[in-house]
Amino acid sequence: MTEHKNIFDKMMTLDRRWVFLFLIIVCVATYVVDFEIPINTEPEVESIFNFLDSLPENDIVLIAIDYDPNNLAELHPMTYAVVEHLWRKKVKIIFTSLSQLGPAMADQAIRDISDSLKVDKTYNYNGVEHNFKGREIVNGVDYTFLGFKPYYALIILGMGQDFRLNFPSDYYGTPLDDLPMMQGVINYDQVACVVDLSGGNITDAWISYGQGRFNFPLMLGLTGVMVSQYYPFLGSGQVSGIMGGLLGAAQYEELADNPGRAKDGMRVQLYAHYVIILFIILGNIGYFMTRRNRLKGGN
Amino acid sequence: MEFSDFLWMTCGIFLTLATFSFLYKDNPFYKFAEHLVVGVSAGFTIIVLWHGTLVPNLFQKLEDGNWFMLWLNSSEWWYVVPAVLGLLMWTRFSKKYSWVSRWPMGLYIGISTGIAIPLEMSNRVNKQLYAMMVEIDWANFFGGNILSTTSGFAQLLIFLGTIAGLVYFFFSKEHKGVFGGVATFGIWILMIGFGASFGYTVMARVSLFINRMQDTKAWGVEAFNASDVANPHYSSMYPIVFYLLVAFVVGYIIKEIMDHLKRKNA
Numbered sequence: 001m002t003e004h005k006n007i008f009d010k011m012m013t014l015d016r017r018w019v020f021l022f023l024i025i026v027c028v029a030t031y032v033v034d035f036e037i038p039i040n041t042e043p044e045v046e047s048i049f050n051f052l053d054s055l056p057e058n059d060i061v062l063i064a065i066d067y068d069p070n071n072l073a074e075l076h077p078m079t080y081a082v083v084e085h086l087w088r089k090k091v092k093i094i095f096t097s098l099s100q101l102g103p104a105m106a107d108q109a110i111r112d113i114s115d116s117l118k119v120d121k122t123y124n125y126n127g128v129e130h131n132f133k134g135r136e137i138v139n140g141v142d143y144t145f146l147g148f149k150p151y152y153a154l155i156i157l158g159m160g161q162d163f164r165l166n167f168p169s170d171y172y173g174t175p176l177d178d179l180p181m182m183q184g185v186i187n188y189d190q191v192a193c194v195v196d197l198s199g200g201n202i203t204d205a206w207i208s209y210g211q212g213r214f215n216f217p218l219m220l221g222l223t224g225v226m227v228s229q230y231y232p233f234l235g236s237g238q239v240s241g242i243m244g245g246l247l248g249a250a251q252y253e254e255l256a257d258n259p260g261r262a263k264d265g266m267r268v269q270l271y272a273h274y275v276i277i278l279f280i281i282l283g284n285i286g287y288f289m290t291r292r293n294r295l296k297g298g299n
Numbered sequence: 300m301e302f303s304d305f306l307w308m309t310c311g312i313f314l315t316l317a318t319f320s321f322l323y324k325d326n327p328f329y330k331f332a333e334h335l336v337v338g339v340s341a342g343f344t345i346i347v348l349w350h351g352t353l354v355p356n357l358f359q360k361l362e363d364g365n366w367f368m369l370w371l372n373s374s375e376w377w378y379v380v381p382a383v384l385g386l387l388m389w390t391r392f393s394k395k396y397s398w399v400s401r402w403p404m405g406l407y408i409g410i411s412t413g414i415a416i417p418l419e420m421s422n423r424v425n426k427q428l429y430a431m432m433v434e435i436d437w438a439n440f441f442g443g444n445i446l447s448t449t450s451g452f453a454q455l456l457i458f459l460g461t462i463a464g465l466v467y468f469f470f471s472k473e474h475k476g477v478f479g480g481v482a483t484f485g486i487w488i489l490m491i492g493f494g495a496s497f498g499y500t501v502m503a504r505v506s507l508f509i510n511r512m513q514d515t516k517a518w519g520v521e522a523f524n525a526s527d528v529a530n531p532h533y534s535s536m537y538p539i540v541f542y543l544l545v546a547f548v549v550g551y552i553i554k555e556i557m558d559h560l561k562r563k564n565a
Contacts (some may be wrong), residue, residue, distance in 0.1 A: 017322065017323060020322045024508075027505070027508055027509070027512065028512065031509070031512050031513075031516075072510065073506045073507045073509065073510030073511075074503060074506045074507075100343075100344060100347045100348075100351075101343070147351075148347065148351055149351060149352075150348060150351065150352055153411075153414070153415070154414075157414070204423075207422055207423075208415075208418045208419050208422040208423060209414075209418055211422075212418055212421060212422035212426075213418060223503050224499040224500060224501075224502040224503030224506065225496075225499060225500050225503045227499050228492065228495045228496045228499055229496075232427055232430070235430050235457070236426050236427055236429070236430030237430070238422065238426055244499065245499060245502050245503055245506060246502065246503075246506040246509070247502060261510070261513055264513065265506065265509035265510075265513070268505065268508075268509050268512070269502060269505055269506070269509070272501075272505040272508075273501065273502070273505070276501055
């Protein structure tokens with residue numbers, strides 16, 4: 001005789017592949033249907049945007065592209081949003097990559113953003129219209145890409161003494177002293193802030209060996225998995241701002257009036273979260289009801 | 300986009316589908332994608348370390364020396380010392396001489412610890428303790444946004460939550476009475492923290508799927524030359540490759556359904 005299963009038993013034994021299928025259908029449907037959802041910005045992202053937006057022309061920001069392709073989905077949109085914002089303002093950038101697959105990420109971002117900045121654009125943020133005249137982004141003038149070196153903690157400490165200690169030449173083989181923007185740039189003292197976009201433990205090294213040792217303003221762009229671990233550093237003032245996952249990237253895109261892949265994905269995020277919350281609620285109802293039935297039955 | 304780039308893009312889409320197929324069940328395409336990632340990562344790492352570390356930091360430093368002089372006649376001969384220490388690590392493969400590898404390992408750990416302990420203690424312990432022990436701003440207690448980290452409520456919650464969380468992990472006293480109540484409050488705080496991490500993790504995983512959808516859409520756009528800027532290299536091969544992959548995927552799905560029905564009827 002087959003055992004009779006009520007709806008709650010069925011909920012508890014539901015094949016998880018139905019959950020995956022339902023989630024995929026919702027994600028694809030919400031992605032295909034093009035609509036916008038409002039993005040509310042948070043103070044931790046606003047503080048990064050406001051700091052970078054206040055920098056004068058020709059200031060230098062160090063951006064650490066410390067992520068591999070497995071974190072590209074969340075961190076690449078942040079790179080695009082931050083770098084484009086800085087180059088629009090003619091702020092110079094030193095790129096490093098202390099993750100071994102990071103140079104390819106940085107190289108791709110530099111090429112794409114350089115291309116997108118060749119055309120005139122109008123941005124509207126902080127209630128003001130900003131007209132950007134398209135221009136050529138030049139290696140050695142607008143940016144320097146130092147590339148990758150292993151043992152990130154030692155590299156971060158070394159850059160505090162002199163960038164040339166670990167990177168006598170840039171990623172493309174040009175000696176740093178031959179690059180116009182690196183004239184007189186010795187170490188972190190000449191850098192307005194460091195923005196670390198990271199998908200791993202390198203962030204810890206930037207906090208302990210970088211900000212803790214050399215006391216520069218440090219801003220983080222982190223994957224969703226990591227972000228809750230780093231909020232205590234925001235509270236203690238060791239970190240000046242945090243962008244968390246795709247949501248953080250979407251908020252920066254919203255603030256800079258530069259919609260990209262992050263904003264494009266937020267409608268999918270919203271409905272995917274509704275589905276997951278729905279399944280969590282159903283799973284809990286199923287769990288408590290089967291437990292109640294079991295207790296009633298004396299098992 | 301040139302045709303070769305489009306083929307690489309198609310490979311990416313195929314590997315995406317192969318990886319997601321694991322959600323249904325394990326299969327040879329998933330295994331292929333998995334092994335490819337591991338193999339490529341290992342190969343890439345070796346090349347990066349060789350060209351990024353050994354070549355500039357060792358071989359180029361010693362290039363003015365001779366091998367028959369063991370490079371000790373090089374102007375920067377002292378780089379021979381870390382090279383020898385590095386080679387000693389390979390004694391791990393010998394049962395008889397594996398103890399020798401403790402020398403370079405000891406040196407490495409000693410230097411790392413010396414650098415790390417003062418900075419880690421200062422930045423991950425002391426500064427966090429200072430941040431927890433700020434004076435509670437009672438004037439700001441009921442005003443403004445209570446979830447803001449600067450509000451008195453949040454400061455009090457951080458302080459009490461930290462103490463309660465530590466009490467939960469104190470097992471030398473039985474968790475009963477007031478002590479038990481504080482420990483229970485501590486586990487609630489921990490669970491709220493884990494819940495926040497879980498929520499962010501869900502967002503991260505969905506982000507990966509969104510990225511693959513965006514790339515798949517971009518692949519479709521390239522296949523039919525439907526982007527705003529026309530592709531000067533576009534040819535009829537682009538949609539043919541697109542349809543070949545789609546036919547392959549649909550064919551595999553039909554085969555799986557047929558197998559499933561056969562098993563069901565057997």
